[in-house]
Amino acid sequence: MTNAVEADNLVKRFGTLTALNEVSFVVHEGEIYGIIGPNGAGKTTALRIIGTLIRPTSGTVRVFDIDVTKDSSKVRGLLSYLPEEAGAYRNLSGFEYLRFMASFHTKNSKELDRMVEEGAAISGLGNRLEDRVKGYSKGMNRRLLLARALMVRPRLAILDEPTGGLDVVHALHIRQTIRDHVEKLGTTILLSSHNMLEVEYLCSRVALINQGRVVAQGPPNELKDRYRAQNLEEVFVEAMKNV
């Protein structure tokens, strides 16, 4: 099995703060891998390093065997990144935004149209895509951004808190979209969440992270068995006792 992501002994310091402390994990191609933990645990920092936005203080990350620090531009061609607090350009319409983003991934006009059509379908926003983004609700905005991330059919999609702050209807739509996309196209998804029930529903394997350290990792069922827990929240509490 090919590895989509290999993080090895990642350390990231911001001044005196250690955000990541010797974090290692592997994401296999075609799986949904979840990084879970409370706010400030280091999830976003790990995803930003893999997404080529920031550099590790030490340690390495390889995406499909390409080093993210040494060859970041090549890595950017393979992935799509959805930041936690992302926005779209307020003065563009939903369609204009999708077309703008798609045009960085292909020069072929047919492929461009295909991406925009697929993006429109994934978003499920219908005619509202004609409207300017500044009139969108938070849920609509998130659906547009997820559509942007998936329509280009990346080999690796990094989704930071994809349903964070959304109501049940929008959160359900997004979870279903992620699952459908992976089943249909075999895209690798690396997501973060502090909603452990959501991760249990979506992910084939997870890493529990706290204060910059991985405290446990594996498939959700295996972790539940290991810690004799009913769900991942209980696993997290038990794993923390052993740190």
Next chain:
Amino acid sequence: MSSSLRVLLLKELKELLRDPKILVGMVLMPIIILPIMGGAITLSQEAVKKELASTSIAVVDRDASIASSSLVGFLRYTNQTVLSIPLGDEKQVISRLLETNATLLLEIPQSYGSNVSKGDIGILNVYAVVKSLGLAESTRGSLIEQVMSAYSYTLSIQKIQELLERSNLTRINPQNVYAPLSVNYHSVVKGKVAEAAPQAIVGLLMSQGIMLPITMIMMLTFSMQIAATSIAVEKEEKTLETLMTLPIGRLTIMIGKLAGSILVAVAGAFAYMVGFGYYMNSAMGFADRGSTSISLSSLGFSLDLGAYLLLGVTIFVTLVSGLALALSVAVFTDSVRSAQSIVGVIYVPVMVPMLILMFADLAMLPLPVQIALYALPYTHSLLASRAIFMGDYITALTSIGYITIFTVIVLYVAARIFTSERVITAKIGPPRLSFLRRYHSPS
């Protein structure tokens, strides 16, 4: 142009021009507000002209002499409406004046005629009714002054003529006695002789000398504000992170922002100049124009193609350095407000040399100030532009070289910041009034 850059540039233009703050504030406002201001000034000037045309002069002739009749006749000759007011003491005369529509009163005292014929000073009293504090009042005052001065000249010539006739010196023109000198002023500019007083030429050049820095300041401040806003909006609206993970070079993103800002700034500056030009024309319309018919091109100040190119290069490198400076600084902020405040600080080294050079030459200033100004790159933007107008290409090229070196350094720094993680992690919030909190925080 690479397709990624074209796409980015189009997005920048759409975003900037659809932003009401930029479209209305920087492009539409100058082109609408300034002409409206100019129009308002023209309107008030027309009203003043109309008011002056209908001004009547009331006359109280206490002298009733040939000399006083001659003066009243002169007033009528100069198309003034003259109203005769019956005699009385000052109070009565003023009250009669206020009953008429006249706003000026000329009182000819009893001794006027005899004084003038004896060769003494003829004294006249003028009363002006001040109704408001507008421009019309002062202009009305100067109107009677002009008429009196013209009459005084006519009287002088008559007197001189009488004296010359008495002395049998009729071959002498009385006007030559009144004004024995006539000076033809010439100015030598760039080796060419122009038949005009230096102050006329300096006046003409001054308008260029002021317009050039104003244009530069406007273009620089517009574009720096736009560039800072464009990067700060990306941070505030949380779009920058996504942009930075797209398969495009970060330098392309930076160049896209620079190019978008330049285009919008040029549109803004053009709108401002059109509006400002109209405003200046309207505002200056009242002043006496046409007193000099010298044109800049007749003095050799016209620009050939090479000079235009050099001027273009000067403006371009100046703009690029200003934009790169604004981008580099705004990258460290996390909101449009903070970016605009922090860019406001950079205006100081941009505007100070231009404001100083608007009124003074560098050589006039104390040596330390000269050194400080020479060190500032934006001084050279203006020096280069002026040198191009004067045909001094060596100075122009030296200054362009200096700004170019500065621009390359700023671009390098901006590129380094853009390719580092600081573009994502740096955050300077709005200025915090920490000293206030210190005083108000419960201890």
